[in-house]
Amino acid sequence: xxxxxxxxxxxxxxxxxxxxxxxxxxxxxxxxxxxxxxxxxxxxxxxxxxxxxxxxxxxxxxxxxxxxxxxxxxxxxxxxxxxxxxxxxxxxxxxxxxxxxxxxxxxxxxxxxxxxxxxxxxxxxxxxxxxxxxxxxxxxxxxxxxxxxxxxxxxxxxxxxxxxxxxxxxxxxxxxxxxxxxxxxxxxxxxxxxxxxxxxxxxxxxxxxxxxxxxxxxxxxxxxxxxxxxxxxxxxxxxxxxxxxxxxxxxxxxxxxxxxxxxxxxxxxxxxxxxxxxxxxxxxxxxxxxxxxxxxxxxxxxxxxxxxxxxxxxxxxxxxxxxxxxxxxxxxxxxxxxxx
Amino acid sequence: xxxxxxxxxxxxxxxxxxxxxxxxxxxxxxxxxxxxxxxxxxxxxxxxxxxxxxxxxxxxxxxxxxxxxxxxxxxxxxxxxxxxxxxxxxxxxxxxxxxxxxxxxxxxxxxxxxxxxxxxxxxxxxxxxxxxxxxxxxxxxxxxxxxxxxxxxxxxxxxxxxxxxxxxxxxxxxxxxxxxxxxxxxxxxxxxxxxxxxxxxxxxxxxxxxxxxxxxxxxxxxxxxxxxxxxxxxxxxxxx
Numbered sequence: 295x296x297x298x299x300x301x302x303x304x305x306x307x308x309x310x311x312x313x314x315x316x317x318x319x320x321x322x323x324x325x326x327x328x329x330x331x332x333x334x335x336x337x338x339x340x341x342x343x344x345x346x347x348x349x350x351x352x353x354x355x356x357x358x359x360x361x362x363x364x365x366x367x368x369x370x371x372x373x374x375x376x377x378x379x380x381x382x383x384x385x386x387x388x389x390x391x392x393x394x395x396x397x398x399x400x401x402x403x404x405x406x407x408x409x410x411x412x413x414x415x416x417x418x419x420x421x422x423x424x425x426x427x428x429x430x431x432x433x434x435x436x437x438x439x440x441x442x443x444x445x446x447x448x449x450x451x452x453x454x455x456x457x458x459x460x461x462x463x464x465x466x467x468x469x470x471x472x473x474x475x476x477x478x479x480x481x482x483x484x485x486x487x488x489x490x491x492x493x494x495x496x497x498x499x500x501x502x503x504x505x506x507x508x509x510x511x512x513x514x515x516x517x518x519x520x521x522x523x524x525x526x527x528x529x530x531x532x533x534x535x536x537x538x539x540x541x542x543x544x545x546x547x548x549x550x551x552x553x554x555x556x557x558x559x560x561x562x563x564x565x566x567x568x569x570x571x572x573x574x575x576x577x578x579x580x581x582x583x584x585x586x587x588x589x590x591x592x593x594x595x596x597x598x599x600x601x602x603x604x605x606x607x608x609x610x611x612x613x614x615x616x617x618x619x620x621x622x623x624x625x626x627x628x629x630x631x632x633x634x
Numbered sequence: 635x636x637x638x639x640x641x642x643x644x645x646x647x648x649x650x651x652x653x654x655x656x657x658x659x660x661x662x663x664x665x666x667x668x669x670x671x672x673x674x675x676x677x678x679x680x681x682x683x684x685x686x687x688x689x690x691x692x693x694x695x696x697x698x699x700x701x702x703x704x705x706x707x708x709x710x711x712x713x714x715x716x717x718x719x720x721x722x723x724x725x726x727x728x729x730x731x732x733x734x735x736x737x738x739x740x741x742x743x744x745x746x747x748x749x750x751x752x753x754x755x756x757x758x759x760x761x762x763x764x765x766x767x768x769x770x771x772x773x774x775x776x777x778x779x780x781x782x783x784x785x786x787x788x789x790x791x792x793x794x795x796x797x798x799x800x801x802x803x804x805x806x807x808x809x810x811x812x813x814x815x816x817x818x819x820x821x822x823x824x825x826x827x828x829x830x831x832x833x834x835x836x837x838x839x840x841x842x843x844x845x846x847x848x849x850x851x852x853x854x855x856x857x858x859x860x861x862x863x864x865x866x867x868x869x870x871x872x873x874x
């Protein structure tokens with residue numbers, strides 16, 4: 295069958311391409327229904343990756359956050375019409391120690407293989423998880439982003455020392471919002487403080503125990519552990535501020551992606567005996583965890599609904615470009631493509 | 635009871651295709667016969683209950699063989715012999731539905747050229763919806779070239795405003811029972827002239843809704859089209 299793929303061929307230009315899909319007895323076909331734009335997609339769309347990377351990766355279909363409906367399942371594991379979240383990480387091997395999302399051999403949709411901007415996505419049962427009944431489609435669409443934060447919080451839970459009175463989250467964007475929210479539900483005894491640069495955005499963190507502008511942090515504030523959810527050019531400044539503020543032997547979780555290497559105060563990391571843990575992407579375990587959390591704590595998806603910045607119906611290529619352009623100019627929130 | 639039938643029209647013998655031994659729908663594209671790509675689009679669409687493939691009589695067994703070879707689950711596919719004309723072929727499909735006792739007012743047929751393998755899920759979905767809602771629909775794209783009318787092949791008789799011109803593609807979808815009744819009302823000569831099923835509907839005053847097609851939903855008719863199809867698939871054009 296000739297599957298239609300909407301590829302980014304060069305920055306700001308999508309084109310249609312076709313690829314043959316063989317119907318066999320193992321692969322399931324999913325029709326994408328709701329897709330969510332991530333900053334990583336924007337870096338390709340706006341041409342913010344290096345020329346070498348763009349040359350190597352394009353043309354490629356973008357987007358790794360999304361849900362769809364099962365249209366064809368020869369394995370009988372799923373019913374036709376069932377709503378599923380697609381797992382973009384695609385392992386090519388197994389390792390008893392290293393997680394599937396950290397294996398260098400793994401592929402990832404919208405980065406090392408075509409993303410979800412396709413007519414049908416061909417996958418296997420292991421790479422999809424049922425969406426719980428009643429969960430808002432638009433929230434379900436960005437589950438993948440939540441799984442990344444969930445993975446960071448889980449790693450933190452496994453490695454950080456037991457004094458967790460105050461946890462700081464740097465970043466007043468989507469990732470900061472999700473990480474702070476998950477921390478609040480995972481460690482209800484801890485105080486969660488959020489640090490950012492925009493007062494109006496910080497006021498959205500109603501569930502946090504306190505929010506502060508990075509330029510006006512009270513001197514007496516003590517932080518046991520911290521998460522960096524900023525990335526980009528500001529990442530260095532943020533990580534260094536965390537290093538200054540954090541208590542000795544604290545754990546710093548880094549989630550923000552930076553295009554260039556970031557200089558950080560390693561002397562103080564040594565002096566304070568800090569732990570720095572990076573988190574990127576996620577695997578099946580995190581997807582199962584997040585969807586279970588949505589069912590057990592319905593307030594979590596309710597809070598996440600506030601992140602829906604816009605939903606755009608996509609009928610043709612010019613709608614795709616309009617959605618990406620709109621997403622660039624949003625202050626906060628996720629742009630969801632309703633994939634017709 | 636199933637009530638949406640995909641009707642894949644492979645009745646033609648490809649007389650326009652040049653020096654090839656097989657009807658054009660059996661030519662290979664990306665390692666598979668063109669008709670298989672087309673049938674697959676119908677088979678995996680959840681809105682289609684059964685797929686009827688209308689093949690030239692001499693090619694029925696061959697069609698069945700390649701379907702078995704390439705498609706793992708053939709339960710919902712039925713190969714039937716086509717008729718002498720396009721409309722007769724469609725009527726063979728309707729008769730099949732009638733004979734199994736499944737033809738009612740709600741029965742929809744989505745008729746599609748077997749040589750248009752670039753059909754998309756959206757076009758199919760919108761056809762089913764439009765046929766349910768309006769009774770009939772045709773898939774079109776806005777005309778890009780100016781259409782020139784000439785009654786004598788020598789001089790222009792008319793140049794219609796391009797804004798109102800569209801190029802017809804397929805699918806064309808209908809309430810099957812209504813189409814059959816209208817077709818049966820035609821006399822022999824009308825049946826000869828009315829080669830397009832939508833035209834029958836229009837002449838009988840039935841509202842035929844437009845569904846937006848795609849430029850890529852090409853019909854593989856001439857050798858040139860195979861080259862275009864290969865290019866759309868990103869294939870090496872020298873590849874056989």
